[in-house]
Amino acid sequence: MHGRVALSTPSAAHWTAADLAGVVAGHWLGPMPVARPLAGFGIDGRRLRPGEVFVAIDGARYDGHDFLAQAAGAGAALAIVERAPPDPPPGLALLAVDSTLGALHRLAMAQRTRLRAAGCRVISVSGSNGKSTTRHLIHQLLSAGGLTGTQSPRSFNNHLGVPLTLLAARPGDDFVACEIGTNHPGEIAALGALVQPDLAVITNIGEEHLAFLGDLSGVAREEFALLDQLAPDALTLLPASPWLAIEPPACRARIARFAPEAGLVAAALPGVHNQLNAAAAVAVARRLGIAESRIRAALDTAQPLPGRSRILFAADPGRPTLIDDSYNANPDSMRAALALLRTCPAPRLAVLGDMHELGAHAPTAHREIAALAAASAERCILIGPGFAATAAPTSPAQVEHHSSQPPTLAARILADTDPATCILVKGSRAMALDRLVEELSQRIAFPAGD
Template sequence: MTLEALHQLFLEFPNICTDSRKITDNCIFFALKGDNFNGNAYAEEALKKGASYAVVDEKRTDHNDQIIVVDDVLSTLQQLGQWHRDYCKATVIALTGSNGKTTTKELIASVLSRKFKIIATKGNLNNHIGVPLTLLSITPETDIAIVEMGANHLKEIEFLCKLAKPDYGYITNFGKAHLEGFGSVEGVIKAKGELYDYLILNKKHIFFNGDDPIQTNRLHSYPHKSGYSDNKQYYPITFLDADPFVRLTVENLTIQTQLVGRYNFTNCCAAILIGHYFKLTLDLIKQGIENYSPQNNRSQIIEKDGYQIVLDAYNANPTSMKLALENFKELKASNKVVFLGDMFELGSSSEKEHQELSDLAISMNFDALFLVGENFYKTKNSLTKYRSFDELAQYLKTTKFKKSTILIKGSRGMALERILELL
């Protein structure tokens, strides 16, 4: 079957499923493979559950009109997403960066949806599978598609750009994330900068942080750009405070967000700048920012049994961990308690980064500080440390804190949100 013919089939059955446990009626099942699974083995099951077609890449001896055999299922899914992106001709805004991608994406979506029909990456489906699935969620009615792109090695953003062909792009920042794959911060800059490379090569428009010298230096002579800054050199947006929620002003209008931490200021700025570029009124932009509430363990404020909890346990790297600690230090609150969980994917830098983070946390003199995980357990200090979450859980089951303000921060694999059940 040609790609064009497969796309015509997709237009008739416009739901894609890659998990045989989540089949919906009349979907097309793509039998992806992984290290521990082979979707080809579940093609028949998917059809019995209601899928209209199954796309597989293992030769079969039987003939079934509902089963489409291709050379490579993943490659076919990616090519189909690229084809559909061209077919629908929606405007595509791509964004990447070390920290804040998903929050920024949600803010941009909240703002632009006040005026346009938009689709955006669901959750963090931002990789070589998630991006084509996002592209396939575009409809002929879609005005703007907001596509988040993640990467943990070089050339990944470059490849995703070839699929999505963005008209606009934004990079949140360049931080110490996925050092195991990138090798260094310089590697991070090069990898995330692949979005700039694509946009510049194709003379597309770039949104950028005018207070970030890495971005301003790179884009100094590039004409197709729009920036924001706190110093009035670009579109002026001024930070007011974050105690605990970020407040800012733009064109003498104050915006009160539901986002914790000064580090979320630039995420808001990006959404405001993009809304301004697409000619939304300030009132609509304000509505979009103020109505957005973070979910999924991302900078959430939770009130529970007398505790005020800053839950930021979706992910962590040295940059985001440092910013979270600095913000927590600035909060006007008494009896501050901090739980820090291991940071992953740091490669040979892991020992150094965990030591530096624990030293920083000690210097801030919190009322209580707990380190959780194998990497933090190896740090050289006299802090209370637990090798595993289970060890911490045993302690929490027998301990009561007085009324406290608590920060919970760690990588996704640590799942530190489980602490909430134990307080």
């Protein structure tokens, strides 16, 4: 689970202030607000919308209680808090609870019960790689088939984003697509208990967060913990052999398989890894009765999310092609990105940033990926101390180590790059290579002198 979540849910019209107080076992610090439907839930007081409930989370980086005034100014309907502020914002009703995070989770559990009663199917997407792309494709295919639904905003797949995704479901939704992530043991089980999916997709098992999950077996244990949290009569979709590194343990869960199909791909989502993501989404759509013609039409128009194998400038022969895979990285996703790069005509340039949270596996992983990059491209630029600690691989490729940040690095890359080059940019989220992609894009689109 990555980064800080800052979002609001778009709708909570079936919740009232009295509902909230009962579910979270809270007490009002003053009068209860006038009865009216609530517009949603948010945890960022600076981005709240009128009529929403502000949940003041006391987090690692920010304490939501410091933003009560901003929430009131934005028109919050009420705020859920752990303590009375010294100067309560005028007009903002306050509902006190022992734990605002606990309150958020209790609300999500109550919401899950409501969704089940309403016949709304909850779909979870978890796995080491491809979660966001698969979840996004599921939403596109089901929507194209005439179903109405809600999906996780961006990659909000942690202890904050998952409950807010459930709470975002609107009255009348046919489905909710929840992304579930992890980087520590036990997180999948806890989030799965909230989601209780009717249909669960596990995209793959790979080398993710090894600093905390230990090894591939530890990753598998964590990801397969979801199988104990399914709704009654749920179905789990897993990749077929050889796409799954480790098979699940014997369990009572119903399991079906998916695999890439010839002629059934999302044209704008290149690479074998995206064929597998598309196959998972297609399997979900078929299970929910979407017609094949609508599935194919939706795949034809599907577009990649920013930072996930997005190809820029390929149609302009006078400019370099840029593969933006900058959102995140681990060894498996690096291998997939480099495989995609190898499908491009030479010359090829791999710009790779460090892979984080690999623990004791980091030196070996960076050494392997550096060697693979040198075998996949004529030129490699490796950024960060993880790659810097590896010896230059024996290869005819030109390998450079850099610590420069954009725009300095972008200018240097393009100054030494043939206009026919295909450039791959990929690294862990903390490397912030999306900024490098932005700088390269600007310089490619508007070169000096144009």
